[in-house]
Amino acid sequence: MNALNAIQPELSLSLGDWLADLAVDALIDEADLSPKPGLVDRRGSGAHTDLHLGLMHASALALWPSFKAMAEAAQQRGEINLHLREDLGRIGREGEVEMLRVTGGVNTHRGAIWALGLLSAAAALEPRELAAEQVAVRAARLALLNDRAAPVTGDSHGAQVCRLYGVHGAREEAQLGFPAVIQQALPQLARSRAAGAGEQNARLDALLAIMTQLADTCVLYRAGMAGLTCMQSGARAVLAAGGCASLDGRRHLRDLERDMLRLRASPGGSADLLAATLFLDRLQHDLPAQLGSL
Numbered sequence: 247m248n249a250l251n252a253i254q255p256e257l258s259l260s261l262g263d264w265l266a267d268l269a270v271d272a273l274i275d276e277a278d279l280s281p282k283p284g285l286v287d288r289r290g291s292g293a294h295t296d297l298h299l300g301l302m303h304a305s306a307l308a309l310w311p312s313f314k315a316m317a318e319a320a321q322q323r324g325e326i327n328l329h330l331r332e333d334l335g336r337i338g339r340e341g342e343v344e345m346l347r348v349t350g351g352v353n354t355h356r357g358a359i360w361a362l363g364l365l366s367a368a369a370a371l372e373p374r375e376l377a378a379e380q381v382a383v384r385a386a387r388l389a390l391l392n393d394r395a396a397p398v399t400g401d402s403h404g405a406q407v408c409r410l411y412g413v414h415g416a417r418e419e420a421q422l423g424f425p426a427v428i429q430q431a432l433p434q435l436a437r438s439r440a441a442g443a444g445e446q447n448a449r450l451d452a453l454l455a456i457m458t459q460l461a462d463t464c465v466l467y468r469a470g471m472a473g474l475t476c477m478q479s480g481a482r483a484v485l486a487a488g489g490c491a492s493l494d495g496r497r498h499l500r501d502l503e504r505d506m507l508r509l510r511a512s513p514g515g516s517a518d519l520l521a522a523t524l525f526l527d528r529l530q531h532d533l534p535a536q537l538g539s540l
């Protein structure tokens with residue numbers, strides 16, 4: 247490393263490096279955020295027996311090359327088309343294989359590879375247009391294209407409960423332009439920050455805002471419609487009581503966690519979308535100076 251890079255390492259950063267850094271940071275921040283109801287966090291494994299924080303970190307770090315490759319594929323193709331969609335599908339599936347290798351076969355980040363992969367590619371396509379809404383719309387256009395090489399996934403947990411309950415899951419959330427992120431989480435994050443909640447509480451409030459509405463297929467698979475209703479109404483109660491920075495909100499958060507653990511329900515889809523929220527939030531604010539000339 248030369249002396250200048252040691253002082254200003256960002257000078258040697260490519261767009262793909264930067265986007266992969268943001269995606270991995272978002273996953274690590276999501277995992278570390280505490281206390282999250284039912285999810286892996288700094289306190290423990292929530293409703294999971296096969297996940298822990300170290301595994302979430304290892305999985306997140308192992309995905310860095312996949313996010314970089316997705317961003318670079320978008321730069322190389324230069325437009326939204328079937329070629330790019332099929333590049334992303336291939337890289338995403340290879341990322342899943344790497345994730346399963348690192349975790350010894352546990353699904354830590356399948357939904358996150360999908361959401362953050364599409365968003366990384368969408369950001370790389372137009373690095374001058376990084377407003378959250380613009381990036382989400384491009385990601386949706388990519389998600390709407392049909393990857394001819396994708397295996398038929400009719401028996402995934404998500405696909406099973408989508409059929410059973412007639413809800414939309416991870417695929418449709420992306421195809422709609424991530425409404426849970428754009429309409430719920432980012433506005434809540436901004437409101438809670440403006441109200442002086444503190445960053446960790448603002449992020450918890452953003453997670454709860456997602457949980458008020460999402461048909462989280464992780465919860466549906468493990469705890470059925472009763473579990474989903476419990477998650478949504480419990481999250482609403484926390485926000486209605488003043489959010490995670492208020493004493494009353496914290497009481498409701500504790501009640502929600504107790505109920506989710508009793509049902510073995512873990513809002514993994516909501517957690518993935520919180521990571522997507524943190525990614526889009528940083529994207530708008532952190533563009534390093536030297537990338538401004540791209």
Ligand SMILES: CC(C)(COP(=O)(O)OP(=O)(O)OC[C@H]1O[C@@H](n2cnc3c(N)ncnc32)[C@H](O)[C@@H]1O)[C@@H](O)C(=O)NCCC(=O)NCCS
Pocket residue numbers: 334335336337338339355356357358359360361363364393396399402403404405414415416417419460461462463464514515516518519
């Ligand atoms: C679309 C995906 C998520 C598969 O979804 P499916 O519902 O069939 O599967 P599965 O139950 O295994 O995974 C769902 C994942 O989404 C998350 N999730 C659950 N509910 C939701 C929701 N309502 N909204 C968003 N994410 C959700 C969960 O955390 C879970 O990890 C994806 O894994 C996929 O198609 N991969 C193929 C490779 C590919 O094309 N990659 C592209 C990279 S950009």
Ligand SMILES: Nc1ncnc2c1ncn2[C@@H]1O[C@H](COP(=O)(O)OP(=O)(O)OP(=O)(O)O)[C@@H](O)[C@H]1O
Pocket residue numbers: 276277285286287294297302353354355356357358403464467468512513514515517518
């Ligand atoms: N902090 C977190 N803690 C737990 N899960 C998370 C967290 N962040 C994201 N997730 C998501 O939750 C999903 C894990 O959920 P779950 O364990 O229900 O998956 P599964 O393998 O489909 O089902 P099961 O474990 O019930 O067989 C992962 O795909 C991951 O994307």
